[in-house]
Every structure is written in structure tokens, then in C-alpha cells.
Amino acid sequence: MLMVHTCPLEQPGIGDAGGMNIYVAESAKRMASMGVEVDIFTRRDHADLPEVVELSPGVMVHHFGPQEGMHLTKEEIPAHFKELSEDFKTALSGERKYDVIHSHYWLSGKVAMPVAKELGIPLVHTMHTMARVKNLNLAEGETPEPMIRVQGETQIAAVAHALTANTDAEAASLVSLYEACPDTVHVVTPGVDLYNFKVNGGKVEARKELSIAPDALVLTFVGRIQPHKGPELLIRATAEMVSHTPHLRAKLKVFIIGGASGANTSEVERMKELVSWLGISDVVSFSPPVAREELPQWYRAADLVCVPSYSESFGLVALEAQACGTPVVATAVGGLRTAVADGISGVLVDGHDPRAWSSVLARLLQEPQRRVLLSMGAVEHASHFGWDATARGTLDIYDQVLSQIRDKRSISGQ
Numbered sequence: 001m002l003m004v005h006t007c008p009l010e011q012p013g014i015g016d017a018g019g020m021n022i023y024v025a026e027s028a029k030r031m032a033s034m035g036v037e038v039d040i041f042t043r044r045d046h047a048d049l050p051e052v053v054e055l056s057p058g059v060m061v062h063h064f065g066p067q068e069g070m071h072l073t074k075e076e077i078p079a080h081f082k083e084l085s086e087d088f089k090t091a092l093s094g095e096r097k098y099d100v101i102h103s104h105y106w107l108s109g110k111v112a113m114p115v116a117k118e119l120g121i122p123l124v125h126t127m128h129t130m131a132r133v134k135n136l137n138l139a140e141g142e143t144p145e146p147m148i149r150v151q152g153e154t155q156i157a158a159v160a161h162a163l164t165a166n167t168d169a170e171a172a173s174l175v176s177l178y179e180a181c182p183d184t185v186h187v188v189t190p191g192v193d194l195y196n197f198k199v200n201g202g203k204v205e206a207r208k209e210l211s212i213a214p215d216a217l218v219l220t221f222v223g224r225i226q227p228h229k230g231p232e233l234l235i236r237a238t239a240e241m242v243s244h245t246p247h248l249r250a251k252l253k254v255f256i257i258g259g260a261s262g263a264n265t266s267e268v269e270r271m272k273e274l275v276s277w278l279g280i281s282d283v284v285s286f287s288p289p290v291a292r293e294e295l296p297q298w299y300r301a302a303d304l305v306c307v308p309s310y311s312e313s314f315g316l317v318a319l320e321a322q323a324c325g326t327p328v329v330a331t332a333v334g335g336l337r338t339a340v341a342d343g344i345s346g347v348l349v350d351g352h353d354p355r356a357w358s359s360v361l362a363r364l365l366q367e368p369q370r371r372v373l374l375s376m377g378a379v380e381h382a383s384h385f386g387w388d389a390t391a392r393g394t395l396d397i398y399d400q401v402l403s404q405i406r407d408k409r410s411i412s413g414q
Contacts (some may be wrong), residue, residue: 001024001039001040001041001099001102001103002040002041002042002088002101002102002103002104002108002111002112003020003021003024003040003105003108004042004077004084004105004107004108005039005043005074005105005107005108005110006018006020006042006075006291007021007042007043007045007054007063008021008024008025008028008040008042008055008061008170009053009061009399017373018043018223018224019107019128019190019314019315019316020104020128020248021346022292022316022339023104023126023128023316023390024104025055025059026042026191026193026387026390027191027387027390027391027394028040028055028059029055029056029059029095030159030387030388030390030391030392030393031058031059031394032056032057032058032059033058033391033412034104034391034392034395035157036395037054037058037059037064037269038056038058038059038060038062039059039096039098040055040060040062040094041058041061041062041064041088041091042061042062042063042064043064043065043072043084043087044061044063044065044066045071045072049209050063051062052121053065054208054408058067058246058259063299064087064088064089064091064145065084065087065088065318066087066257066291072114072252074107077107078107078110078111078148078152081110081111081313084111085112085113085114085115086113088111088112088116089118089119092115092119092133093190098121099121099122099398099400099402100121100122100124100398100402101115101116101121101122101123101124101125102123102124102125102126102394102398103123103124103125103126103127103156103311104126104128105124105127105128105129106127106131106141106149106152106153106156107152107283108125109123109125109152109153109156109160110152110155110156112125112368113155113156113159117159118309122160122161122163122401122402122405123159123160123252124154124161124163124164124397124398124401125135125157125162125163125164126163126165127153127156127163127165127174127248127313128154128313129311129313130170130173130174130177131145131146131152131153132150132173132178132180133177133178133311133334134228134310134311135169136311137167137310137333138228138310139227139230139232139310139352140227140229142227142310143147146355148340153178154178156181157179157180158177158179158180158361160184161184161401161404161405161406162184162185162186162400162401163180163184163185163186164186164187164188164394164397165185165186165187165188166187166189166313166314166335166338167187167189167314167334167335167336167337167338168187168338169186169335169337170187170334170335171186171187172297173278177368186393186397188393188394188397188398189338189385189389189390190202190314190316190319190385190387190390190391191319191385191386191387191388191390192316192319192320192322192382192385192387192406193320193323193339193387194323194383194386194387195297196292197295197296197299197319197320197323197324198296198323198324198325199324199325199379199380200296200300200324201300202300202325203300203301203302203325206297206298206301207301208296209297210229210297211266212253212284212301212303212361213390214249214252214376215253216252216253216257217248217251217252217253217303217365218253218254218255218301218303218304218313219234219238219252219253219254219255219303219304219305219361219365220254220255220257220298220299220301220302220303220304220305220306220318220326220327221234221255221256221257221258221306221307221308222251222257222258222295222298222299222305222320222321223256223257223309223317224258224259225256225257225258225259225260225267225268225271226260226267226303227267227310228309228310228311229258229308229309229310229333230307230308230309230352231256231258231271231308232274232391233352233354233357234254234256234281234306234308234357234388235256235271235274235275235278235280235284236274236278236353236354237283237354237358237361238254238278238280238283238358238361239278239279239280239354240354240355240357241357241358241361242280242283243257243270243368244362245357245362246368248362248365249282249283250304251263252363252365253257253283253285254280254283254284254285255285255287255288255302256271256284256285256286256287256335257286257287257288257290257296257298258288258289259288259289265373268286271286272286276335288301290382295320296320296324297326299320299326300324300325300326301319301328302321302326303364303365303371303375304328304329304330304361304364305317305321305326305327305328305329306317306329306361307329307330307331307336307340308330308331308349308352308357309330309331309333309334310331310352311332311333311334312330312331312333312334312335312336312337312339313345314334314335314336314338315330315334315336315340316339317334317338317372317381318336318340320382321378322339322340322345322346322378322379322381322382323378323379323383325373325375325378326375326378327345327346327347327364327371327374327377327378328340328345328346328347328378329346329347329349329360329361329364330346330347330348330349330353331348331349331350331351332348332349332350336343336348338383339385341377341381344377345374345375345378345380345381346363346372346374346378347374349358364413
């Protein structure tokens with residue numbers, strides 16, 4: 001597996017680390033448990049990083065590139081594709097022979113393409129997010145994805161032996177927006193770690209541990225603080241809510257958990273200033289990203305977890321929250337339509353109008369019995385999305401690709 005712009009060992013919710021880090025690490029662990037050895041190659045960006053780190057039995061993380069490291073932002077990486085491809089090829093030149101290269105995100109796909117071709121190794125690619133989809137669903141003031149990314153994704157879609165999509169809708173986008181061959185596009189739904197994200201003690205115990213009042217009305221946002229994830233929408237919806245339903249204010253607590261995204265470090269301060277300007281500093285609080293092992297307690301402590309993204313290839317936060325028994329209110333976009341069962345495990349909201357969101361949130365906060373039903377539905381819905389199924393689905397694609405290559409070689413007499 002190849003991840004160029006972020007390392008699977010990094011803390012999700014900071015910089016460029018997010019759902020993809022979780023996806024790669026978890027699916028690799030489950031593949032290894034099924035007897036497949038997985039090496040994850042990632043760009044060295046610190047001089048003191050060890051050459052190889054064992055992520056779990058059968059999964060090794062390899063840092064490649066110059067020892068002094070290249071401190072590049074995600075936006076700077078395209079200028080270094082050629083040397084990164086050379087470094088990646090060198091990293092693969094050991095004794096181990098690889099059956100498949102699986103690149104994650106377009107930057108990795110561009111680095112992997114020439115290497116896979118030169119070494120004769122089939123390339124499987126997962127986009128995670130797509131520029132054309134994001135550009136159709138931009139937050140106000142958000143910078144569109146550059147044309148170099150659109151072109152890169154189009155090239156990858158044309159040459160990859162297989163493309164994996166998170167949902168049927170994403171598969172359709174690959175075909176319609178990138179002219180991917182339908183035969184190369186496969187759907188593999190991401191999962192949730194059902195061993196750690198579970199009800200386990202519930203809300204009372206979680207709130208006690210986190211020093212949250214047992215009778216508080218808690219809304220939680222988990223993710224990188226960037227316009228595309230929609231934290232501003234939740235903040236403005238909260239202001240609307242305390243305005244039109246003032247009796248909620250005394251018990252309402254909104255937790256925004258996450259760090260700045262990439263190079264955009266000013267966004268967190270901008271959100272804090274907005275909270276102050278709207279006069280809801282007593283309601284909204286900010287927390288840095290929490291460790292994976294602590295995150296389930298934050299989900300359990302919430303009455304509702306909010307995912308107000310402008311586009312989302314899947315939405316792992318939504319699944320994790322539901323596995324912990326907490327209903328989710330999410331935007332009705334992309335993979336969130338699959339991750340959340342509308343009216344059963346949570347509520348999907350059309351659009352990004354703060355008034356519409358405040359109306360949905362206020363109604364749910366005032367209907368505890370409905371939240372109990374949604375909580376039961378959330379646990380049931382999430383139970384169908386374990387990482388084991390993701391790993392099995394991905395391995396099936398590898399088998400299919402390798403089988404097709406063998407068939408072609410036998411026909412051509414190679």
C-alpha cells in the first residue's frame with residue numbers, strides 16, 4: 001500500500017491525517033489476520049523516523065525517501081512526483097516480491113503509476129475523495145481543488161487495474177465524472193472497529209469519566225477544522241437554536257473536537273472568533289483531537305454526533321458514533337447516505353442552512369424517546385460495517401485482478 005502525503009501512524013484529526021489513515025491501518029490489520037502480508041510505504045517527512053515500524057503482526061510501515069526528509073505540504077507534493085516515484089521504486093527493490101500495489105488518494109496514485117508500470121505490478125487505487133465531486137459541493141469561500149488534481153485523478157482512473165469506491169454513488173461518479181471503465185470499478189464499503197467502538201457502559205459512565213453533567217444536552221463534532229467538514233454550520237446552527245429555543249441554552253453543550261487541517265492553521269482561530277462574536281462561548285467549546293482509544297467515550301457521552309460535511313466519500317465518524325450507540329445528524333451527501341440510515345440510525349439533512357439544521361437538532365434534543373429508538377437503530381446499522389468485511393472485499397478485488405492478468409498471459413502464451 002502507498003500513502004504519500006500522510007502516515008498511518010499519525011493522529012487522525014490533525015494536519016492531513018483523517019479517515020484515510022484509519023481506513024488504511026484497519027484494513028491492513030484485517031488483511032494480515034487473514035494471512036496476507038501488508039507493507040505500507042509512506043513518505044519520510046522527519047529525519048528521525050525509523051526505516052520500518054511494525055503497525056501490527058503482518059503489517060509493516062516503511063518510511064522511504066531521503067534521510068533528511070522533505071517537509072512538504074500536501075499542495076507542494078505534485079512538484080516532486082518524479083523523485084518520489086524514484087524513491088518508491090528504490091524502496092521496492094529489496095528481496096520481497098509484491099503481487100499488488102494499492103495506492104490511496106490521488107497523490108499516491110500519481111507516484112505509483114510509473115513504478116507499477118515499470119515493475120509490472122498491477123495497480124489498485126482508492127480515491128478516498130475526488131476533486132470533481134468536491135468542486136461541485138464547495139463550502140462558502142472554500143478554494144476549489146486545482147486542475148492538476150482533476151487531471152491526475154483522470155489519468156489514474158484510466159490506467160489502474162482496479163478502482164475501489166466506498167459506495168455505489170462514488171462508483172457512479174468515477175464512471176460519469178472520470179470516464180472510468182465500469183468493469184474496473186468495485187464497491188468496498190469502509191468499516192468501523194466494532195471491537196472498540198461499542199456501547200460498553202453507555203452515556204452515564206462516559207459523562208462521569210469526562211466530567212460532563214448527566215443532564216446536559218450534548219452535541220459533538222469530530223474531525224479536522226476545515227470549511228469542507230462544516231464546523232461553521234454547526235456553530236451557526238447552535239446560535240440559531242439558542243435564539244429560537246432559549247430554554248435549551250442552560251443545558252446545551254457543543255463540543256468541537258479536532259485540529260487544523262493541513263497548512264490552514266488559522267481556521268481554528270476563525271471558528272473561536274465566530275463563537276465569541278455570536279455570543280455562544282458558554283455553549284461551544286473546542287478540544288484538540290483525542291487518541292483513538294479515548295474517542296469512544298466522547299461518542300458515548302453525546303446525545304447527537306453532527307457530521308455537517310459538504311461532501312464525504314463515506315464518513316467514518318458517523319459509523320463510529322453509531323457503533324457507540326449515538327445517533328448521527330449528517331448532511332445528505334455522498335457516502336453519508338450509506339453511513340447513516342435516515343430515520344433509523346440518525347437523521348440526514350438536505351443542504352447547509354443553519355436554520356434547517358437548528359430546527360432538526362432542537363427537535364431531536366426535545367424528544368428523548370425518539371433518540372432512544374435512533375440509538376438502538378444506530379447500533380444495529382453500524383454492526384453491518386466491520387473492517388473484516390472491508391478487508392475481504394479488497395482481497396477479492398486483488399484476486400480478481402491477478403486472475404485476469406494470469407488469463408491474459410496464458411492467452412498470449414507468455
